[in-house]
Amino acid sequence: MAEMEDFVGQEPQPVDDDLFKEPMKKRRRSDRDQRFRAFPSIEQSALKEYEKLESRTRRVLSNTYQKLIQSVFLDDSIPNGVKYLINRLLALIEKPSVDPIYIGLFGSTGAGKSSLINAIIQQAMFLPVSGESICTSCIVQVSSGCCEQYEAKIHLLSDQAEELSVKLDPYIRTKKRDWDGGPAEAQIWPLIKHVEVTLPKSELIPEGVVLVDIPGTGDFNNKRDEMWKKTIDKCSVIWVISDIERVSGGRAHEDLLNESIKACQRGLCRDIALVVTKTDKLHLPEYLRERKVGNQVIQSQREAVLERNEVIKQQRNRILKEKLKRKLPTDSKVLEGSDLVYTVSAQEYWQQALLAEEETEIPKLREYIRKRLLDKKRRMVTKYVTEAFGLLLLTDSFNCTGNSPNEYLLVSGLRRFVEEKVQLLEKAMDQCFAHIVWPLQEGVRNARTSYRWILGACLVRSRGNQGFHQTLKAVCLKNGVFASRTLARIDLNEALTQPIYDQIDPVFGGIFRAGPPTGSALMPHIDAFKHSLQEKMTEIGIRNGWKYDSYKNSFLIQEISAILGGLEGHILRRKRRIYESLSTSVQNDLQPCYEEAAQITGRKACERMKDVIRRGVDRQVAEGMFERAQERMQHQFQQLKNGVTEKVKGSIATMLTLASSQGDGLYKELADVKSEYREMEKLHRSLREVAENAVLRRGMQDFLLRMSPSKAGPPRT
Secondary structure, X not given: OOOOOOOOOOOOOOOOOOXXXXXXXXXXXXXXHHOOOOOOHHHHHHHHHHHXXXXXHHXXXXXXXXXXXXXXXXXXXOOHHHHHHXXXXXXXXXXXXXXXXXXXXXXXXXXXXXXXXXXXXOOOOOOOXXXXXXXXXXXXXXXXXXXXXXXXXXXXXXXXXXXXXXXXXXXXXXXXXXXXXXXXXXXXXXXXXXXXXXXXXXXXXXXXXXXXXXXXXXXXXXXXXXXXXXXXXXXXXXXXXXXXXOOOOOHHHHHHHHHHHHHHHHOOOOEEEEEEEOOOOOOHHHHXXXXXXXXXXXXXXXXXXXXXXXXXXXXXXXXXXHHHHHHOOOOOHHHHOOOOEEEOOHHHHHHOOOOOOHHHOXXXXXXXXXXXXXXXXXXXXXXXXXXXXXXXXXXXXXXXOOOOOOHHHHHHHHHHHHHHHHHHXXXXXXXXXXXXXXXXXXHHHHHHHHHHHHHHHHHOOOOOOOOHHHHHHHHHHOOOEEOOOOOOOEEHHHHHHHHHHHXXXXXXXXXXXOOOXXXXXXXXXXXXXXXXXXXXXXXXXXXXXXXXXXXXXXXXXXXXXXHHHOHHHHHHHHHHHXXXXXXXXXXXXXXXXXXXXXXXXXXXXXXXXXXXXXXXXXXHHHOOHHHXXXXXXXXHHHHHHHXXXXXXXXXXXXXXXXXXXXXXXXXXXXXXXXXXXXXXXXXXXXXXXXXXXXXXXXXXXXXXXXXXXXXXXXXXX
């Protein structure tokens, strides 16, 4: 599985040994065009414009790269500035068109995740489904590509899994006997970590979208459970899947929803929705007897299903929004969405005995996917072309002759300005992170007063210890965590720290939120830092004679955007470690207690394990367990501040040194790239035109949709 992209825009690294390698080959036009098949004609036009703009930019970058390589190929002493430039060019040339959008389908066993994916991709039995038994036993990722055939990659827990399978056969395989009494069928799912499946060219799911079937609430195997958590955290969209019969209540549904909200806090998730499945299941006489809404007479099964779907949407939308408001900042983007609940029926999508295709809401989910990808493509191309333009500015300015007389003084003054602004940025980050202190303290107080009650709720079962002994032993063996594909997840560490999380969640989300600036939000302060540097450089350029050297001024401004723009990814990757530091701290403190309990066997072992856990928790709380967790989280915030400051200082210092060294005679033999610069300048200007055309098309599309009759009519016969 591809790891998350490394920090973009950091200080240039030493040139690698593969400096002169060939950039990856461009995709053939016929292959590229296949990516648009899943979009309506209006959206296709916008995508083709973005694709053309990106393709032309890549061609300019490739030409520039080849010229530079040829001009320095025989030079034994390549200046650092040229190394920096060549590495940056190659990185941009090989950058993927769009980082995949991961949409996680997160639900309990039997909720209908696989059936929903099959309907979305319009492959009736692509992922195995069954109404009688568990089917999906590991994470499955489904995406479309430009291949002609289906492709699958199976990731095993070990590189030697084949050998391991033979040795561990009696221990890890489960037997499932046929109903007819035939021979037992062996199952080897415990060896598989996750599966990636790529569809051939699809007219329904665009390339760049990955649908992820995430079963249950984790796995007892450490590697599979870690894979489960990482997969949730890398999803930018999570659909909580619940069938119509279990959506109203039920612990499993609430647990899944809580895990999804945690993904918004610690991971990359920016959008959550509840997808209610199997909505065609309705017993009409029972529904009519219990019906409490509407005055209109219900005359058919179809009318009853549609009415119930609308009621569920209104009810669950209100409940979900209230729950999100308690956990997330009130201005979170997820709360702005009009569609937080979808009511779907995969079976009716295929049969259409009761509902029309549009009424199954499968097309609505596809439309959501397309809009997400189109918006991401627009933002990616805008950033890509802008960054490429900055590199061409730098390349062309290397061939400028001579520095201004007071060049050194200007750059020195700029360095002092940067140092002052970095100090202000540090203070701003301290102020942001200070907002978490009081909620942390309040949460610690709450945790100290409620931990015995919380622990009791986790350890005491209403039906006694029958069947709980092995579960509790598994909890202790895994340091307080028991994950199962079928049972509710048990995490004593998270349960004990939940009162702290309840207090910090809205503030924590506010610190890492995106959007308009607030007192606690971090990214707006970094954006303000960026704008202050850009304004200062523009001011210096106008006042001190950089008019003639507008290339340099423009390069510095563009490069700052590239450097600081990459900070967001770095911050988001650190966010998970910070958020989990509370439960991780408690887990570390309680590890000896868990180890002691796990060794207990014999008579009344379950009660003795509970006693060991209770005494261990009491002892650690008395010794300051929750206070240590608070300190560790605050230390993580301090490390984040230090990391951001170091990256900003190092990157900008390198950039200024690079800028001040231009024209010193080291680059006189560098290739002439004026023609590439002029073409890149045209492409940069074209960005606005492409964006304006896209807005006009969206307006026309909305108008046509309003004018057209509803597609959702009576079902076909």
